[in-house]
Amino acid sequence: METLNVELGDRRYPIHIGPGEAAHPERLAPELSGRRVAVVTNRTVAPLHGEALRASLAGAGIRGEPLWIELPDGESHKTLATVEQILTRLLEARLDRGSRIVALGGGVVGDIAGFAAAIYQRGIDFVQVPTTLLAQVDSSVGGKTGVNHPLGKNMIGAFHQPRAVVIDTNSLNTLPTRELRAGLAEVIKYGLMKDAEFFAWLEENIDRLLALEPEALIHAIRRSCACKAEVVAADERESGRRALLNLGHTFGHAIETGMGYGAWLHGEAVGTGMAMAARMSARMGWLAPADAERAEALIRRAGLETRAPAELDAARFRELMGIDKKVSDGRLRLVLLRGLGNAELTADFDDDALQHTLDETARAA
Amino acid sequence: METLNVELGDRRYPIHIGPGEAAHPERLAPELSGRRVAVVTNRTVAPLHGEALRASLAGAGIRGEPLWIELPDGESHKTLATVEQILTRLLEARLDRGSRIVALGGGVVGDIAGFAAAIYQRGIDFVQVPTTLLAQVDSSVGGKTGVNHPLGKNMIGAFHQPRAVVIDTNSLNTLPTRELRAGLAEVIKYGLMKDAEFFAWLEENIDRLLALEPEALIHAIRRSCACKAEVVAADERESGRRALLNLGHTFGHAIETGMGYGAWLHGEAVGTGMAMAARMSARMGWLAPADAERAEALIRRAGLETRAPAELDAARFRELMGIDKKVSDGRLRLVLLRGLGNAELTADFDDDALQHTLDETARAA
Numbered sequence A, B: 001m002e003t004l005n006v007e008l009g010d011r012r013y014p015i016h017i018g019p020g021e022a023a024h025p026e027r028l029a030p031e032l033s034g035r036r037v038a039v040v041t042n043r044t045v046a047p048l049h050g051e052a053l054r055a056s057l058a059g060a061g062i063r064g065e066p067l068w069i070e071l072p073d074g075e076s077h078k079t080l081a082t083v084e085q086i087l088t089r090l091l092e093a094r095l096d097r098g099s100r101i102v103a104l105g106g107g108v109v110g111d112i113a114g115f116a117a118a119i120y121q122r123g124i125d126f127v128q129v130p131t132t133l134l135a136q137v138d139s140s141v142g143g144k145t146g147v148n149h150p151l152g153k154n155m156i157g158a159f160h161q162p163r164a165v166v167i168d169t170n171s172l173n174t175l176p177t178r179e180l181r182a183g184l185a186e187v188i189k190y191g192l193m194k195d196a197e198f199f200a201w202l203e204e205n206i207d208r209l210l211a212l213e214p215e216a217l218i219h220a221i222r223r224s225c226a227c228k229a230e231v232v233a234a235d236e237r238e239s240g241r242r243a244l245l246n247l248g249h250t251f252g253h254a255i256e257t258g259m260g261y262g263a264w265l266h267g268e269a270v271g272t273g274m275a276m277a278a279r280m281s282a283r284m285g286w287l288a289p290a291d292a293e294r295a296e297a298l299i300r301r302a303g304l305e306t307r308a309p310a311e312l313d314a315a316r317f318r319e320l321m322g323i324d325k326k327v328s329d330g331r332l333r334l335v336l337l338r339g340l341g342n343a344e345l346t347a348d349f350d351d352d353a354l355q356h357t358l359d360e361t362a363r364a365a
Helices: A025-032 A045-059 A080-092 A107-119 A133-139 A169-174 A177-194 A196-210 A214-234 A241-246 A249-258 A266-283 A289-301 A314-322 A351-359 B025-032 B045-059 B080-092 B107-119 B133-139 B169-174 B177-194 B196-210 B214-234 B241-246 B249-258 B266-283 B289-301 B314-322 B351-359
Strands: A002-006 A013-018 A037-042 A067-071 A100-105 A126-130 A144-149 A152-159 A164-168 A334-339 A342-346 B002-006 B013-018 B037-042 B067-071 B100-105 B126-130 B144-149 B152-159 B164-168 B334-339 B342-346
Touching: A002 A214, A013 A214, A025 A045, A025 A100, A025 A126, A025 A164, A037 A045, A037 A080, A037 A107, A045 A100, A045 A169, A067 A080, A080 A107, A080 A144, A080 B080, A080 B144, A080 B152, A100 A107, A107 A126, A107 A133, A107 A144, A107 A152, A107 B152, A126 A133, A133 A177, A133 A214, A144 B080, A152 A249, A152 B080, A152 B107, A164 A169, A169 A214, A177 A196, A177 A214, A177 A241, A177 A266, A177 A289, A177 A342, A196 A214, A196 A289, A214 A241, A241 A249, A241 A334, A241 A342, A249 A266, A249 A314, A249 A334, A266 A289, A266 A334, A266 A351, A289 A334, A314 A351, B002 B214, B013 B214, B025 B045, B025 B100, B025 B126, B025 B164, B037 B045, B037 B080, B037 B107, B045 B100, B045 B169, B067 B080, B080 B107, B080 B144, B100 B107, B107 B126, B107 B133, B107 B144, B107 B152, B126 B133, B133 B177, B133 B214, B152 B249, B164 B169, B169 B214, B177 B196, B177 B214, B177 B241, B177 B266, B177 B289, B177 B342, B196 B214, B196 B289, B214 B241, B241 B249, B241 B334, B241 B342, B249 B266, B249 B314, B249 B334, B266 B289, B266 B334, B266 B351, B289 B334, B314 B351
Parallel strands: A013 A164, A037 A067, A037 A100, A100 A126, A126 A164, B013 B164, B037 B067, B037 B100, B100 B126, B126 B164
Antiparallel strands: A002 A013, A144 A152, A334 A342, B002 B013, B144 B152, B334 B342
């Protein structure tokens, strides 16, 4: 087991990482002992990991039975309506400001549950138990919570830091391979954006990660969370450096929205988006072509697409990028690569390079 | 004109107070110049103060026309559904993270608009132009935003500080007398809870305030905001001292909920709640009977009721108090008075004194 502390001033919190972590009541007791607890999870995760968490909560000495809230699975339920249903359940059960929410599930559950915690009685504390690799390396750090709006992903939300994060690497044993691969996209992202050494480690160890070797997983998750924590601690609100975490995301969000929420997994879209950013960077002369190829190769070895879907032509893709949150004062900004491990946010990019990258779709490749 | 600075670390912001303030573009320019702006107001306030604000925004050099969002008037519209409609308008107009919201109206408009700002794209900045006395002395400081839920007032919300507050005392000239009186309840609250000298000043000057004398208004608003700012700066989240601001509110919320939202104005209910707290404190021997009478007399001179409505019997009243946010771990806490200017939060109160106070309704008086 390893513990990483995320330093955010008076809001320091621990991330515990290891096999069987969620089954250890001593991880939860410091945060939940003597308190009323609502567990927010979904119908896919609950049968797999619900009983272990229930036992762990009982062992941690929470007050009474946990209020158990099971959402339907899927990004399509990541809406304000779902959050309102959760708030109603919390109020019906008379949970007060000292009560806590535990989010058991992937990124969608974490985003919804965290946002419900952020706005219930103007904010109560919550603990994350992320069960997908994507959620473990992405949602664990940064405090982003929120839901989608028909006009855009994550357009409604709040920054709300968890009290603690408990990452049980055993939960990845039941994760569909497709979701594991999507999670690896975000892991690769940290290497690409700021840690060339980690990128090289991933080139060596990607097959161990795909085989779910615990030691490799702990290393990759810890390093990913540490990378993100460094960026977030320096820039808690998304303004400067934090925007670098969006490497691949402007392209990725466009793909997710354009293909319909849920058709592509978030990580799949980010993987493709990063490959697009790498190629575009190479076209602009920012990145050596050989390094762009290394980036693409690693993304491909993780089992991810590297070209935009043929269904989205360049005009539609541009339109989809227009409403992205990273548009500042109406001007599009992109995260591109100056080198492996060296991402940069810029509004000063070559539009031809963008156009070529958008034209180069999966079918045309 | 007077300016009071609310000190909240890196989130210091000014409150400008004076006649005609909202008509001065130079108050708004520092916050809004060059930015896109959405104005959230309601159908009652817009015809009275909308044109002056529009001119002021144009003079302040905002980017393009303001997006104008007029809500129906009234607490019944303070819902998550209304917030969602605002968010949709903001997204349709493609307002980005650098855009700002201006809240023009009373407390309901400020709470809704502030909450929309808090959760739009995980938080954008906003400026308050409160047009009621209650909003000027209450919502201007503290960063509380949010909406109601059928199971309780203000149960959904966030802490979100404004960039600036512009208080135009001229806006009180068009305020219905009933609302002026409701606002005076909160002004009296600051005297009762922590400022005996201000309480004595109010005894001397209550008639000047009811006559809308500008100098008296500026003094009362400034002192009220300063009182609240002191408490909030020491305790930004509601945990310890900040709970004292809820003097009269536990009783008041029960009245508001029990009588149906909107039947009693918030300030009216708080006025009555404070009188109840004063009498209960006297019954417990905390407050001299003569001081309880001074408190009641000032509340009465402000034109407010001092007894609970006869429609709510004690059992119903207790039930209504049970779901209040100030219930910590299921135990009711009340703000009572140890003296004029000396409020105290306690769970250790005399239940008989509570029962007597609840039994002593307006009709029985």
